[in-house]
Every structure is written in C-alpha cells, then in structure tokens.
Amino acid sequence: MRIAILGFGSVGRGIARVIQEKDPGITVTGLADSRSGIMDPEGIDLPAALDRKEKKGLCGDRQVSPLNVVDGAEYDALVEVSPTRIDDGEPATTHIVHALSRGKHVVTSNKGPIALAHRRLHALAVSHGVQLRYEATVCGAIPVLHILQHDLLGNQVQALHGVMNGTCNFILTRMEDEGLTYDQALAEAREMGYAEADPTYDVKGIDAALKLVILANTVWDLGVTLDDVEITGIDLITPEAIRLACDRETTIRLIAEAIPEKGLLRVSPRIIPQGHPLLVEGTLNAVTLHTDLAGELTFIGKGAGSVETASAVIGDLLYLGEHHAGAH
Amino acid sequence: MRASMKLEMKDTPGQLVSVLTPISECGGNIIAVIHQRDPDSDSGVLDVQIVLDLPEGRLDDLVGQIKRRGVTITRIGKERLFLQRSLLMIGHIMHTDISDTVDQIDRTGYAEVSELSLVMPAINERSSARITLKTATATDMNKAVALLRKVSAAKEILIVEPLEECG
Numbered sequence: 001m002r003i004a005i006l007g008f009g010s011v012g013r014g015i016a017r018v019i020q021e022k023d024p025g026i027t028v029t030g031l032a033d034s035r036s037g038i039m040d041p042e043g044i045d046l047p048a049a050l051d052r053k054e055k056k057g058l059c060g061d062r063q064v065s066p067l068n069v070v071d072g073a074e075y076d077a078l079v080e081v082s083p084t085r086i087d088d089g090e091p092a093t094t095h096i097v098h099a100l101s102r103g104k105h106v107v108t109s110n111k112g113p114i115a116l117a118h119r120r121l122h123a124l125a126v127s128h129g130v131q132l133r134y135e136a137t138v139c140g141a142i143p144v145l146h147i148l149q150h151d152l153l154g155n156q157v158q159a160l161h162g163v164m165n166g167t168c169n170f171i172l173t174r175m176e177d178e179g180l181t182y183d184q185a186l187a188e189a190r191e192m193g194y195a196e197a198d199p200t201y202d203v204k205g206i207d208a209a210l211k212l213v214i215l216a217n218t219v220w221d222l223g224v225t226l227d228d229v230e231i232t233g234i235d236l237i238t239p240e241a242i243r244l245a246c247d248r249e250t251t252i253r254l255i256a257e258a259i260p261e262k263g264l265l266r267v268s269p270r271i272i273p274q275g276h277p278l279l280v281e282g283t284l285n286a287v288t289l290h291t292d293l294a295g296e297l298t299f300i301g302k303g304a305g306s307v308e309t310a311s312a313v314i315g316d317l318l319y320l321g322e323h324h325a326g327a328h
Numbered sequence: 329m330r331a332s333m334k335l336e337m338k339d340t341p342g343q344l345v346s347v348l349t350p351i352s353e354c355g356g357n358i359i360a361v362i363h364q365r366d367p368d369s370d371s372g373v374l375d376v377q378i379v380l381d382l383p384e385g386r387l388d389d390l391v392g393q394i395k396r397r398g399v400t401i402t403r404i405g406k407e408r409l410f411l412q413r414s415l416l417m418i419g420h421i422m423h424t425d426i427s428d429t430v431d432q433i434d435r436t437g438y439a440e441v442s443e444l445s446l447v448m449p450a451i452n453e454r455s456s457a458r459i460t461l462k463t464a465t466a467t468d469m470n471k472a473v474a475l476l477r478k479v480s481a482a483k484e485i486l487i488v489e490p491l492e493e494c495g
C-alpha cells in the first residue's frame with residue numbers, strides 16, 4: 001500500500017519509524033510538513049527524510065506545498081497527521097476533502113476535521129467508494145473505534161464513560177499521590193512533556209470533549225458538536241478536595257460521559273471509588289462501554305505518544321489494505 | 329420508608345415466620361434479619377432485629393399485626409431518608425454563605441444535608457468541602473443535586489459529583 005503523510009511531527013515521524021523498522025508492506029510516496037513537501041512514486045527514502053527533518057527542520061523541498069502532495073502524489077491512502085485546530089479544522093479538512101475527492105482513502109489522528117465535519121466527510125468518502133478511518137483521534141493506542149465498529153457487531157451501545165485526556169489524568173494523579181497543588185502538578189506535567197506550553201485545551205476539558213463528540217457521532221450518528229457538550233475542566237480542583245474524596249476511599253478524575261437516552265454529553269471532574277475500573281494512573285486512558293449483550297467492557301491503554309499513536313494509524317492502514325484494497 | 333425493629337419472641341419454631349408474613353402482606357421488603365441469640369441464656373426468648381423498607385403509612389398497621397401474634401416490639405427506629413450521596417464543593421464557600429446553601433436544601437422537605445466537612449487552606453483562598461445529602465428516593469436525590477448545582481453556580485462554586493453509572 002502506498003501512502004502520503006501530511007505532518008512530520010511526533011506522530012508523523014513515529015509512523016515513519018514504525019514503517020522503517022517493521023516493514024509492514026507500506027510505501028511512503030508523499031510527505032509534507034508545514035513548510036516543505038516531497039513526492040516519489042517509487043518510495044521516499046525515510047531515513048534520509050527523518051535525518052533532513054532533524055538537521056534542517058524540513059522534510060522535503062520548500063517549493064512543494066502540503067496541498068501539492070495531497071493533489072499530486074501517487075498514493076492509496078492519505079495519512080493526515082497535521083496539528084488539530086478546533087476553530088475551523090483547517091488546513092486538515094481541506095487536505096482530507098481533496099484526497100477523498102480523488103478517490104483515496106484517508107487515515108487521520110487529527111481531531112479537528114472529524115469532530116467538526118464528520119458527516120460531510122463520511123458522505124464524501126461513501127460517494128467516492130473509499131474509507132475514512134480515524135482510530136488515532138480517540139484514546140491513543142486503545143483500538144476503541146475498531147472495537148465499536150467491528151468487534152461489537154450485534155450489540156447496542158447504551159452509554160460510554162472514559163478517561164480520555166492523559167494530561168489531566170497525570171495532574172490529578174500527582175495531586176492525589178503527592179498532595180501537590182494544581183499549579184505544581186501542571187508545572188511537573190510540562191517538564192515531563194505531558195502538557196503543552198498552553199495547556200488550556202487539555203485542562204479545560206476541550207480535548208476530552210472533542211473525543212467524546214467523535215465517539216458519539218461514530219457510535220450513534222448524533223451529529224453533535226463541541227457546543228453540545230457540557231464541559232468543566234480540572235483547573236479549579238484543589239488538593240484539599242482530593243483529600244476529602246480520599247477520606248471516603250474515592251478520588252477525582254476527569255470523566256467524559258455519553259448517555260444518549262438521557263441526552264447527556266458531559267466532560268467533568270467526578271468522584272470515583274478506589275478500585276473502579278476507570279481509575280487509571282498517570283497518563284493512561286481508559287474507556288468503559290455499556291452494551292446490551294456484552295455488558296460492561298473496559299479498555300485501558302496509553303492515550304498518547306509518538307509510537308502509540310502510530311500504532312493506531314498503522315492499524316487503520318493495514319485494515320484498509322486487507323479489506324479495501326484496490327482503491328484508485 | 330426504612331424502619332428497623334427490635335423484637336422479642338418465643339424461641340420456638342414458626343415464631344419468626346409469623347412475624348415475617350405480615351411484613352410482606354403490608355407491602356414491605358425485608359433488608360436484613362439479625363438474630364441476637366444469647367448462647368448462655370436459656371430463657372427461651374429470642375431477640376431479633378429486622379431492617380425493612382415499608383410503603384409510607386403502613387407502619388402502624390404492621391405494628392398492630394405483629395403485636396396480635398404475641399410478639400413484643402422493644403424498639404422501633406424510623407429512618408425516613410436513607411439514600412445518601414456525597415459531593416465536593418470548591419470555591420469561596422464561607423463567603424457565599426454556606427448556611428444559606430444548606431438551608432436551601434433542608435427547606436425542600438425532601439432532602440437534608442447530613443454532613444459537611446470544610447477545609448480552608450488560607451484566608452482569601454478557595455476552600456473545599458464534602459457535603460452529604462440524604463433523601464428518601466433516587467428522584468428526590470437527583471432533584472436535590474440539581475438544586476445544589478443551581479445554588480452553587482450562582483455562588484461560583486464548583487460541584488464535583490460522583491459518577492453514577494447507568495446499568
């Protein structure tokens with residue numbers, strides 16, 4: 001299978017490294033970062049591209065734009081791994097629209113286009129007879145979308161709950177374990193590379209809400225947006241509140257929750273009992289699915305990281321290779 | 329309504345059953361039966377404690393029926409509100425009149441604040457509290473939590489609720 005990778009940051013490079021090390025039968029014929037691009041129908045030399053990126057900050061030629069690669073490279077699937085922008089989902093949405101319109105599959109880790117334009121993009125994919133897959137957008141390495149779409153066939157999913165933001169979970173874990181204040185725990189998260197310079201998007205619950213929107217639209221086709229989610233972040237949580245929770249053998253975690261029957265879509269800090277299946281430590285993610293036949297299922301795994309996210313992207317690609325080969 | 333009763337009855341076969349029958353006839357639901365047989369006593373008397381849920385207004389009827397069967401009721405405890413839920417509050421809890429917040433819950437008639445633990449780390453800093461609400465039914469509990477949320481929102485106090493999962 002031939003792919004073009006749009007975005008050569010943590011995730012894009014993780015994908016390149018996995019392809020290089022494991023040789024899963026994937027050839028990269030197009031590659032772009034914010035300021036350069038490269039195309040080669042025979043396959044781009046990945047070690048050289050990784051090296052160029054590290055030394056010069058560019059993966060390819062300045063004359064080649066990302067959109068040139070989307071429109072011009074010869075590939076079966078576009079891998080869209082550029083930064084998430086929640087205001088308009090661009091430029092990723094345009095990349096995806098162009099690729100689908102060319103009759104190419106799309107695999108993405110970018111939450112913007114999926115949270116904002118899932119219905120439109122899905123319809124476009126269907127009309128061109130191709131697939132749009134986005135396992136990496138939710139819960140990192142946990143293959144929750146695959147489980148929902150393929151492994152739970154015949155089940156009705158009634159509700160889902162999850163710890164979907166590793167940064168928040170890390171901060172709350174440290175506040176609980178060490179009695180740190182929110183600011184101290186956030187500073188530590190930054191130092192460890194778990195929080196961005198501007199952590200707003202994570203700590204205000206927006207990132208978790210985007211994932212909830214993506215899940216809700218995928219499972220129930222609700223057609224909801226970020227505005228439909230009731231969102232409370234963790235930035236006002238005090239160590240004293242966590243201690244009061246701990247006195248009762250409970251603690252606090254940021255929980256994303258969807259119960260369509262009650263019209264409930266909510267991200268908020270919640271009290272959960274010690275020993276609860278969703279109570280994971282550090283940057284881990286966890287998600288519980290409530291189903292009519294299989295009952296309650298909980299999955300735990302790494303919520304982010306270069307190779308972990310690459311795992312979800314490669315999984316989607318190999319799935320396409322097996323089930324939807326022979327795209328145009 | 330939840331009630332608990334201490335009964336004294338003859339330690340003979342069939343006595344206990346003769347007490348349990350009227351409970352179910354009154355629409356009651358037995359939660360626990362605790363025997364307190366004193367091994368050294370050979371008084372022939374059995375002490376039993378029964379915890380039960382009973383529809384409102386049936387207690388007097390039940391007491392009458394039990395007495396008619398020759399069983400002595402030594403104590404009746406009524407617990408009207410037995411559903412509990414603890415929540416956390418974070419904000420300027422004292423300065424926004426906590427007694428008013430508690431009053432608003434207590435005044436509803438269907439909910440009570442049964443516990444409040446407050447931690448104030450320093451003057452002018454936000455304080456944290458654990459508040460426990462009691463009600464008779466789940467519907468009342470949801471109403472009480474909604475009210476606490478509303479009152480707290482107006483006072484800019486964050487409420488952290490327990491995760492109540494659906495089945």
Ligand SMILES: NC(=O)c1ccc[n+]([C@@H]2O[C@H](COP(=O)([O-])OP(=O)(O)OC[C@H]3O[C@@H](n4cnc5c(N)ncnc54)[C@H](OP(=O)(O)O)[C@@H]3O)[C@@H](O)[C@H]2O)c1
Pocket residue numbers: 006007008009010011012032033034035057066081082083084091109110111136137140303304305306309
């Ligand atoms: N990191 C994770 O663990 C993780 C997990 C799940 C999902 N995601 C999502 O995956 C995506 C990538 O994340 P990341 O951590 O790899 O981000 P990153 O390290 O910031 O890398 C982003 C890459 O995209 C490139 N880029 C920026 N604008 C572009 C454009 N217009 N066209 C093409 N490329 C462009 C950047 O170019 P330059 O190199 O020139 O700046 C950079 O190479 C994001 O949407 C993120 O939300 C990440």
